[in-house]
Amino acid sequence: MNLLESGRVALGALSANKLRAALTMLGIIIGVGAVVTLMSAGNAVEAYITNQFRSIGSNLLFVAPGTFDSQRGGAASAAIGGKGLTNGDAAALLDPVLAPDVLAVGLELTGAAVVDYRGESRILSISGVGPNYDDLRNAKLSAGRFLDEGDQVAESRVAVIGPLVVDELFPENALPIGEQIRLDDIQFRVVGVLESRGGSAFANEDNIIYIPLSTAQTRVFPSRGRRGDFHISLIYVQAITEDRTSAAEDQITAILRQRHEIQSGDDDDFTAISQAEILTSAAGVLSVVTIFLGAIAAISLLVGGIGIMNIMLVSVTERTREIGLRKAVGARRRDILLQFLLESVVLAVAGGLLGVGLGGLGTAAIGRAASDLAPQLSLQAVLLATTFSGLVGLFFGIYPATRAASLNPIDALRYE
């Protein structure tokens, strides 16, 4: 008897007991559905975050004082512990000989200040940034102008604010250009409003007030380094191209180590990290989470497989006489084995396909619930889940099928 005939016999046996077949499949359906949904959702979150990082700006490197361990406290703690980063450090990175792959450098000094508007005050994040910040970070204005070179030179008290700050400070005024606000009792004039950029690398950048770096360093957060140089919290470095990013990173590291007089063998007192590295590590974390969720879901597949084995064993016992008869009229061991194995594989694969359908529904439901995500039925998950359910069927079918095949026809025919 060939595979086709065996398949037909198996299908016939299953359709003779539809309710039982459906209930048996349920375990696999739910298992596969869960695997597919979770993996699709995981991939969607991964894609979303990757996309968010992209919006920061390409071929960008971040240099922050301190190492990752000591970085929690930001600029202040680094200034106390290590040498911190200064304007001089940033300027040194533009050396065309030592750092040929560096295209541009942006400086940022961050802090928090009490922001007061018409007697209402709250604490907000303040960033002192250089005039090229908007180019480096893809910051677009929805109104007014950005901080320019003149503001830097004049240490002007002007501010460009994020859209969330607008909502918070000026709930009745969508266009607060020209309004006066006080940062730590220093009066500033709002000259521009940024477009929303959403949450990204380190914080929600829509929630920040941007002022000229020089103003921040002299008036709002004055902090000087060893050479009388002003401290900064972050240097943005733009590499000339995306594939020269890691070369630029090496050049930056070399320059800063020399400026900070770090002996070879000692650790850096700053951290240079590229966008690609952040992306990779974030994606890595996410894929671990995705795999972990997938593994939990896979356990339910396993349970479904055990359900199949259970029912197959019952079925073999119930059909002992049938097996005896089939053997009497000429079925070989392998015919019976194949029949029962196929029955269990068909159950599992059919359950798997229905589970993919369920997973599709689950994925669509997630897409509806979280409109920022665009979850897609991941082909990888579908293939993995159906292959795996087929294997589950095969594996858990082996024992019942072997039992059926090895029945002695005489005893089987006499079985009551």
Add this chain to the structure above:
Amino acid sequence: MGQANSNHQVIEIENLTRTYRLGKIDVQALRGVTFRVRRGELLSVMGPSGSGKSTLMNLLGCLDQPDAGSYLLDGEEVGQLGDDQLARIRNRSIGFIFQTFNLLARTTALANCELPMLYGGVPPRERKERASKALAEVGLADRADHHPNELSGGQQQRVAIARALVNNPAVILADEPTGNLDSKSGIEVMSILQSLNRDAGITVLIVTHDPFIARHTQRVIRLQDGRVVVDEAVAHPLRAGEAERPSEVSLEEEARA
């Protein structure tokens, strides 16, 4: 192979022995059984329970293998074969009829008849044709699409006979074929077996403990304690339906005689 066998013997068994181990006791079910069956014979094997009837049936049906002795079925030695070869022999050369019919419950009469051909590698179209033909031979052409639970006991056994026929076996082995039937259906089944034997020349071996059924065959072999004690021709075989079933008392007397 059957054709090469010039003496027309379908079954030749020589000194068959079979011992079972039940716990620590050896049960000698067959202690050297020898007989031959010519092609076209209709014979019965009788004996009280424990006489070795079932064991002999299993051996003749290639469901079991003898410890010693030889068994030529249609000229081929089948005493010492592997499982798969035995399955092949059962499929091609033996038609089984059981006391309890053993039809597949969720399968139509036609599909039940196709079963042996399924394992014989017969293509679907030919399977259907041959199964229909066999059902017609047992008078059930109009019941081909019925499931066993829609058929009477006698009709079910007739489906089983059709199933036994489809692969043109060398011999049909019927194990108490009328045991689960009322006497009218029993006679019907015997009538079919007789006509298959008479008209188509099919060899039929019936195992029974019913002397009345045995009187419908041409030859009776009696087993007792694993040995053949009687092997004789029936003087005047009955045609099914020709005689009323005698009372149980006279049958027993006859059996004793």
